[in-house]
Amino acid sequence: MTPTTRPLGATGLAVTELCVGTSPLASMPQLYGYDVSEERAVATIEAVLDSDIRFIDTSNGYGADGEAERRIGAALAERGGLPDGVVLATKVDPDPVTGDFSGARVNASYRESLDRLGVDGVPLLYLHDPERIPFEDAVAAGGPVDALVSLRARGLVGHIGVAGGPVELMRRYLETGVFDVVLSHNRHTLVDRSADGLFAFARKHGIGVVNAAPYGGGMLAKGPDAQSKYGYGERPGPLAAAVRSMADACAAHGVPLPAAALQFSLRSPLIDATVVGVSSPERVAQTLEYAGWDIPDALWAELDELAPSPEHWLG
Template identity: 80%
Template sequence: MSLPVHPLGSTGLEVTALCMGTSPLASMPQLYGYDVSDERAVATIDAVLDSDIRFIDTSNGYGEHGEAEKRIGLALAAHVGLPGDFVLATKVDPDPVTGDFSGDRVLASYEESLQRLGLDRVPLLYLHDPERIPFEDGVAPGGPVEALVRLREEGRVDHIGVAGGPVGLLERYLATGAFEVVLSHNRYTLLDRSAEAMFVAARERGIGVVNAAPYGGGMLAKGPDVQAKYGYGERDDHVAEAARAMADVCASHGVPLAAAALQFSLRASFVDATVVGVSSPERVAQTIEYAGLPIPDALWAELDALVPSPEYWLG
């Protein structure tokens, strides 16, 4: 299928509705339960470069010693660089040994990413998981937000965003006026609507909206009997029960649960792009197939009736 292309807020960037997430390619078995070899990772990136997807999301902190970025760099080198119609976003992370997340660390993180990726610059750079430091430290003089703004002012990146989990904290960072894009994960899915109001408000302000992890870390792709965790952690049984009921409703319509979970995000008018982590070339093809699979309108109302109470959302 031909993927829709959307403007990313007011940045001027054009992105495909599907974005390839590269966290699984870093080979983090403690998080995902499986290893990914260099060869498989590069083949997966090759499959994305050869597909209709034109948006890749990665991070300095994906894998030990930045494995995800290194593997992207290997693939890009074989393709003689990043295709001109591609948007590649990465994220700055704390020092993996000391935990330092100062402004100086932001600058160092970005330089490490460029070296691994084999690029001179990226168009979009995120502050990654700022919940790891107090908000006051994040916005303090000499802190990470100031450093990101400086990178943009100096023309070393085109646009900056904030990417993380807790909605309330992301809203505080957006309120600073520094950020042009917001990314939240696991908080706008069939099972959890925590980020919806924030996404809508951001869209109204011209901030780009990127929704990551529409499968909730695997529960909505593999089913709760295979993946018992939601959002990479143990959750109340109500969440798994709702996922199981949703899978049954989808099956009654002949629709894979994963396809409904993906299209739930893709059909949201306030979401510019949806990040899906993939770990094999076959998953790239399957994700594109699920994005275009016909889904009857009646199914959405049935799924909405099964959403767990907000008390079970990540928030």
């Protein structure tokens, strides 16, 4: 299928509904259970650039010393730079040694990212996983949120977002009124609907909505036997059982589980773009195939019935 292009909230950016996420490309075996070589990572980004997907998500903090950004930068260098129309988003992270997440660190993180990626600027820069610091510190004068606002005001970055987990905290960030985009992960999937209220709030206020990790970091793509973690943590019991039942329901309809998991996000009217992590060139075509798979209404109803109750969601 050819992914449609949509407005990202009120930013004025046009993005494809599919975005490729690059944390697996950094080679993080503690999260994903396998290593990814630089050669494979670069080939994957080249396959993305050759596809109709026009949105790439990364972060200063993916892999040691920004390995994901370095690998993207290597692929872009081979292609003579970022092709027109590709939206490359990155995120600011704390200093990996000291944990400093001050306003000064935000500026340093952004400079590092530009250097690794080999670009002059990015259209979208997120505050990454702000659950790592107290909210009051993040929004204090001269703190990281102020630094992001200043980067945008000076035209050094197009738009600013907040990307993280706990939905109540994410909502507090949106209520500051300064963010253009929100990215939530693992919280709008076949087995977790925690982010729906957050997304509705964002939609109402013209904030772009990006839903990352539709496979829960892999369990909903590879199955719970191959990937026992959901949302990067061990989650035994009802959640894995629900995924097994969903895989059976999908198989009975001749639908691959990842096709349903991916389209569960793509079909939501609250979501502008869905970020899928992949780490091999073949996955790019496979992702597009799953995005276009014909899924009968009856299967959606069965999957809804099988969804775990809210006490099993990440929240």
